[in-house]
Amino acid sequence: MNNKIKEIENNWNKAEQEKRKGLLRIPNILLDDVPEGKDESESKLIREFPPKKKFSFEPLSHYDIGLKNDILDFDGGVDLSGSRFVLLKGKGSILHRALLTFMLNIQNENGFQEIYPPFLVKREILEGTGQIPDKEEDLYKIEGEDLYLIPTAEVPLVNWVKGMKLIEDDLPIRLTGYSSCFRKEAGSYGKDIRGLIRVHQFDKVELVSVTTPEKSEEEFEFLLESAEKILKLLKLPYRVIELCAGDTGFTAAKTYDLEVWLPSQNTYREVSSISNCTDFQARRVNLKFKTNNKEKKLVHTLNGSALAIGRTLVAILENYQNSDGTIDIPKVLQPFTGFKTT
Helix, strand or coil: CHHHHHHHHHHHHHHHHHHHHHHHCCCCCCCCCCCCCCCHHHCEEEEEECCCCCCCCCCCCHHHHHHHCCCEEHHHHHHHHCCCCCEECCHHHHHHHHHHHHHHHHHHHCCCEEECCCCEECHHHHHHHCHHHHCHHHCEECCCCCCEECCCCHHHHHHHHCCCCEEHHHCCEEEEEEEEEECCCCCCCCCCCCCCCCCCEEEEEEEEEEECHHHHHHHHHHHHHHHHHHHHHHCCCEEEEECCHHHCCCCCCEEEEEEEEECCCCEEEEEEEEEECCCHHHHHHCCEEECCCCCEEECEEEEEEEEEHHHHHHHHHHHCECCCCCEECCHHHHHHHCCCEC
16 A cells, blocks of 8 residues: 555656646746737837948958957967857956946946846756756756856846845845856857857846836836946947847747947847846746735846847947047946047
């Protein structure tokens, strides 16, 4: 009899594990106003700002500008770590650090609490925010340990909040954090091989908001505005795209992309994604708040880049280049760099 009970329990546990694996693979439910469409070609243009700069010469790519100014070392990055790694040096490294400080300062002014999170997290933490199992093939795992390098600061920031006792009057909780981000870029072989656009390690300033369902839509627009502010102050041409259903990610119910203009490619490239995850992540980590009526409800979580530092650096090199190959430094960054041109 005891053996039979044990067998039933084992079968039950296995069935529960399989059910959980299946449930973890179900994506978020899109909001009703997300545009229909199968891929990025059917996403919706919201606005463009400001006008693109007109060059009296053929603009160089950031790759060539970086080499000409001796601020990017692509061969050095490959020698040290392999393909899709880049070494910044001299004024390139200083400009990168200036962007990081500038972005964090702006988000502090916008009311986001600054957090410096760990860059290594446990598997359950990645499951909580939805990177596992959806993006597991893109993650770097530490051999022999239950630790992964984070793909974005969103992962530790959202999970950190779950340890708090949340009440309605304390929401929204707005966090910003810098981190290095690590991604294998699985499936991207042959895409953006040259330069800083698609690399295995990059730095990013992330925004995370935890709020009530009633304020979710308002908070979504606030995160977009906070990220846009960086591009406006840097005076970089950009546009806002509302992603269609087929282009929206696994965890998001709705997403805006900010795309910055790259004159050498004659196109826009993504520099930030702002996503409303509604209660998708909250369900996975059991993140709830107590309402003023003493009820327990799931929060809504939102996140966005403000911004990806490497791609913002690319946009500055290309949009602020001069005919002699030098680069002007945006005025708002000059107090942080100590120089006005390369």
